[in-house]
Amino acid sequence: MTQIQPASFRDAPFREAQFMPVTLDVERRNDGTVILRSRVELGEYEPNLAQAFTKTAERCGAKPALAVRNSDENWEYTSYADLKHSVDAATQWLIDNVPRGGVMVMMISNGLTAATMTFAAYAAGVILCPVSTTFGLTGGDHVRLRHVLAKTRPDVIVLESNPKLAAAVVSCAGDDVAIITTDTQTVNRRAFSLSSVLATTPTSAVVKAIANIDPENTVSYMLTSGSTGLPKIVPQSMAATAACGQQALVAIGRAADWGGVIVDWLPWHHAAGASVLRSTLLQGGTLYVDDGKPLPGLFDQTIRNLREIPIAYFSNVPLGYSMLVEAMEQDPLLRRTFFSKMRLMLYGGAGLQQHVFDRLQEFAVAETGYRIHMTTGYGMTETVTGCMVIHYPTEQVGIGLPTPGLEVKLVPQDARFAVRLRGPNVMRGYLDEPEKNMEVFDEEGFYRTGDLAVFSDANNPEKGLVFAGRQSEEFKLSNGTWVYGGSLRAALLEALDPLVSEVVLCDDDREFLTLLAWPTAHASDQPLGTIVNRLRDFNRTQQGASAIIRRVALLDQPPNVDAQEISDKGTINRRAVIDGRHEIVSRLYAAEPDDGIGIV
Structure with missing residues (x-):
């Protein structure tokens, strides 16, 4: 070109x-x-999200609400009318089985089931708590999963069909917690098949439940990232959720056009991803669920979708x-x-x-x-x-x-x-x-x-x-001087552009600063010395030890999702990287560093 x-x-x-x-x-x-x-x-704006979705579904009818690739990798569409029918069925099931104000934890990937159960929880007055499946798939003692379940005390858990995930949830949840899944054989406790939930016949109780919603009540328990410890749990009211949606709509909604076609990958258990789901379905758009992620090998799916869908x-x-x-x-x-x-x-x-x-x-x-x-x-x-x-x-x-x-x-x-x-x-x-x-x-x-x-x-x-x-990203060296981690990281990324994609500053209470860096394709034919020279130039523009990099190591393995080095939304957890790669960090601070360490 x-x-x-x-x-x-x-x-x-x-x-x-x-x-x-x-x-x-x-x-x-x-x-x-x-x-x-x-x-x-x-x-x-309408503060009752369930009522807002009802009105949108009535208006849009046969228009596609969701598009998800099926097992043949073809797009499978669900209309607003069909989605509303499934939401009403699931709402009735929740009314029958979960007390109003009870809690439903949802551990499933983006897709039709997640969208259905999200809006069903809104309608039934059940508090929705979406949780990443990684909480149950990373092995160990599942400390984060135990923490979340102990805090939220769910009445029911909607679970992705995965034996490893099922085993983790069963071991961490109380005996009285019901589980909804497509494969009840993997759960040795009170379980309900998803098909039976969606086969429930809606009654007038669904309309009544929606009409009786108090928007000031909690609608969701959303988890913080937990980058500095166990995740905190944020109760979000329906009124606050609706207000935030209206804020975005007024500010950039006409440009973003959530009522048109949206292709998005952000996980719905995360605040930003959940807002995309709500904004699109409440504005009458069509949401194509992108199974890709900004990680090597997983981004190909995103590229495929963007090549097809303008x-x-x-x-x-x-x-x-x-x-x-x-x-x-x-x-x-x-x-x-x-x-x-x-x-x-x-x-x-x-x-x-x-x-x-x-x-x-x-x-x-x-x-x-x-x-x-x-x-x-x-x-x-x-x-x-x-x-x-x-x-x-x-x-x-x-x-x-x-x-x-x-x-x-x-x-x-x-x-x-x-x-x-x-x-x-x-x-x-x-x-x-x-x-x-x-x-x-x-x-x-x-x-x-x-x-x-x-x-x-x-x-x-x-x-x-x-x-x-x-x-929280600002820390001290052993001499007591502060390192302004956020601004220093941004400056380093600019100085090393386009040779590195991300950097991690090491480390609290050390005598000097070092750097872990993920090289880009632009650095593939460049020696470590090129980055060292860039850092020397960078150091000349800085004042004080709190902004000067002494050593650097390049990482050849991408951020580890299972070790929480990278979040589901693609941001780096600095502490997890340092703790999980302690051998490399030790090499950075060795009295006589090896050839793989760049001396700046």
Whole structure:
């Protein structure tokens, strides 16, 4: 294909995409605290998610709601009418078998069953707790699974058909917990086949249950990532969940077009993935379930889907975009299909490397004559999902501005601001964590996120905020100096671009800093010395031992999912990498390091 020079693709106009206007209320206090609010109204919306889905299903009828590849690898479609019928059957079963306000843990992959049981739980007034199947498949004593089940005390567990998973759940769950699965033979306790649940005849009790929903009641128990320990459990009310969905719809909904065709892989047990499921099915879109993941060998499925299905909106983590660019280099059909309707690309979880961003835009301009809006946002399980977003044209990486209804409190901390949030989407507190809940809310009721930010332009707040570190990622060397891990990692990724895809800083309470790095395909024919030289150049721009890298090791094995080195959404767990690769870390700090260690 014709190579586009950087200047020419940057001169191209953006493809038209409708965003919420930037109109900001800025309150400045005498102590330096800044409060940001959008002047855009949140507007009216249906807080009863079950009622909202009922109305959408009635309106859409025969339109495909879900598309999932079957055993023959062909797309199998489920209409809104058929999905609503299954949801009503499962709702009736839950009404008959689980007390209102009871808990249903769901350990299944994205697909028709997960979508059905999610909306059935909403309708029946049963608290849904989606849990990753990895909690039961990683071996050991299943400490995370035991922790979650002990905390949530489920009445029923919906279980993927997998003997290993079934054995783990049976060993960890109480004897009185019922299990729904397609293969009851793998469960030696009270079990119900999924087919029998979906064969239940709905009665007027379903309509009554939906009408009697109190949106202020808890609708979901969502798990935090657990990157610094066991996951915390966040009760989310239906009102908060609906408010967050409305915030996204007002801010970027017209550009993202969840009422159209969506291809998505994010797991529904994660806050961001669950929001995609809700947004698409409540807006009347068609959700193609992507079985791919941004990991070597698993991303091929995503590429296959994107080659077939043109979409207007795409979301992935930076590693996924890096793999997408590599695939596009050799695949003109992928480029043509992907950009044919594309209006908005979103990334989250980490910073996007500049060469990936530039190459995507080069491809977009070559195919369409336009650049594509690329956005990112900011949020967490404690806020349901993203609640700040870049909703304006920009090429600068950042976390954007608050969506309607959200208040962002910025408290001065050194040259940065500690980020605190208050709004209709923010949690009331963690499940059974009274001491933690006393800590995480300030005297005005703002949630302390633990994150830090700065203004992109201190004189123009409308240009948004930029992420400036996470307090939990900041650690001390043995001499007591602080390492600002988040900002240092971002700077290193930029300095080593495009030779590495991800880095991990080592290690707390050591005399000096070292680095573990995953090389990219660009580094395949480059010696370790090339990266060492880049790091030497980087070090010359830094001041103090807390930002200078002394040694580096390249990792030849991808992040280990089973060891929790990488989350289901594709983000790296620094502590798990260091602990799981202690032999390499020991080599980094050896008195006489071997030839595989780069001395900077």
